[in-house]
Amino acid sequence: MNELLKQLTEAVGVSGAEKEVRLLIRDLIADHVDEWSVDSMGNLLATRRGTGQYDMRILVDAHMDEVGLLITDIDSGGMLSFVGAGGFDDRALLGKVVQVGPDKITGVIGARAVHLLSNNEYSRTVRTDAMRIDVGAKSEAAAKVKIGDYAAFVTEYEELDGGRTAIGKAFDNRAGCAALVELLRGERYPFDLIASFTVQEEVGLRGAEVAAYNAKADAALVLECTPAYDLPNEKDASPNVALGKGASVYVMDSRTIQDPRLVAHLMATGDARGIRYQVRQPGGGGTNTGAIQRAGAGIPVATLAVPGRYAHTPTMMISLDDYESVVRLADAALRSLTPEIIRRR
Numbered sequence: 132m133n134e135l136l137k138q139l140t141e142a143v144g145v146s147g148a149e150k151e152v153r154l155l156i157r158d159l160i161a162d163h164v165d166e167w168s169v170d171s172m173g174n175l176l177a178t179r180r181g182t183g184q185y186d187m188r189i190l191v192d193a194h195m196d197e198v199g200l201l202i203t204d205i206d207s208g209g210m211l212s213f214v215g216a217g218g219f220d221d222r223a224l225l226g227k228v229v230q231v232g233p234d235k236i237t238g239v240i241g242a243r244a245v246h247l248l249s250n251n252e253y254s255r256t257v258r259t260d261a262m263r264i265d266v267g268a269k270s271e272a273a274a275k276v277k278i279g280d281y282a283a284f285v286t287e288y289e290e291l292d293g294g295r296t297a298i299g300k301a302f303d304n305r306a307g308c309a310a311l312v313e314l315l316r317g318e319r320y321p322f323d324l325i326a327s328f329t330v331q332e333e334v335g336l337r338g339a340e341v342a343a344y345n346a347k348a349d350a351a352l353v354l355e356c357t358p359a360y361d362l363p364n365e366k367d368a369s370p371n372v373a374l375g376k377g378a379s380v381y382v383m384d385s386r387t388i389q390d391p392r393l394v395a396h397l398m399a400t401g402d403a404r405g406i407r408y409q410v411r412q413p414g415g416g417g418t419n420t421g422a423i424q425r426a427g428a429g430i431p432v433a434t435l436a437v438p439g440r441y442a443h444t445p446t447m448m449i450s451l452d453d454y455e456s457v458v459r460l461a462d463a464a465l466r467s468l469t470p471e472i473i474r475r476r
């Protein structure tokens with residue numbers, strides 16, 4: 132069992148309310164870093180000093196927030212209305228168990244039962260405004276909930292397929308957080324490594340904007356979990372990324388063209404070390420790379436991601452082999468990164 136992934140995915144940290152997961156990560160890294168701090172937005176920043184070989188500061192980022200819900204209203208029967216904190220798939224919500232507010236009150240996301248719908252209603256997707264979180268209505272539980280409280284999904288981490296596949300919530304992006312924790316626990320790098328576990332990525336890359344400004348980095352690497360779309364398809368089309376085919380290397384998304392020198396370095400490292408990677412099809416989506424690349428006077432940046440199925444739903448699936456590939460490739464690429472690679476001519 133990968134205890135790191137279990138602990139990190141089961142921790143709660145919806146965008147804007149990341150305290151629980153931040154404290155967990157702080158405890159996981161505190162003995163392995165030279166200093167850590169929390170900035171005004173709640174980003175956890177840590178420094179692991181290098182061996183002194185290169186006078187460089189390299190930022191490695193993983194956002195720690197997850198998508199979840201925010202309570203907007205409580206009706207007289209104790210039913211909770213909500214909106215999303217971060218974008219997610221409305222279709223995946225009905226019937227899911229959530230934990231609401233700091234007291235973690237258990238509720239279930241409900242809507243009118245299928246028996247009570249007209250054919251016309253049944254054929255339409257139920258939107259979140261027609262759903263409610265039901266905490267047992269007239270119980271004391273509802274009285275403990277306040278407007279503005281967060282609700283997070285409850286999904287236990289499990290390993291399948293002889294331990295090579297895992298399901299759980301928030302692999303986006305606790306998989307990236309776990310990988311970054313592993314990097315901080317390894318041998319020192321030839322340069323100072325600045326780690327940022329950032330907040331509010333899912334609502335618009337907000338934490339990274341502040342963290343990257345502070346980091347004053349010479350280059351950066353973002354660790355992420357990217358949606359895998361490799362399910363049966365009517366068309367003969369290659370998937371953007373597939374589960375089990377290795378670490379996913381970004382080239383371009385809706386927010387960035389990744390630094391080509393770093394992209395080439397990641398691929399060359401994978402080839403030289405025999406670490407499996409796949410190139411993510413250029414296209415939509417966005418990561419903290421978008422904020423980091425344009426922070427201050429600009430920072431060369433690239434993204435490495437664990438492919439995950441069913442992103443932005445209460446249960447995702449990843450391959451633990453892909454996760455290992457991300458850790459190994461990030462580590463090897465960082466160890467072989469030289470000032471020469473990022474010098475502009």
Ligand SMILES: [Zn+2]
Pocket residue numbers: 194303304332355356
């Ligand atoms: Zn993400």
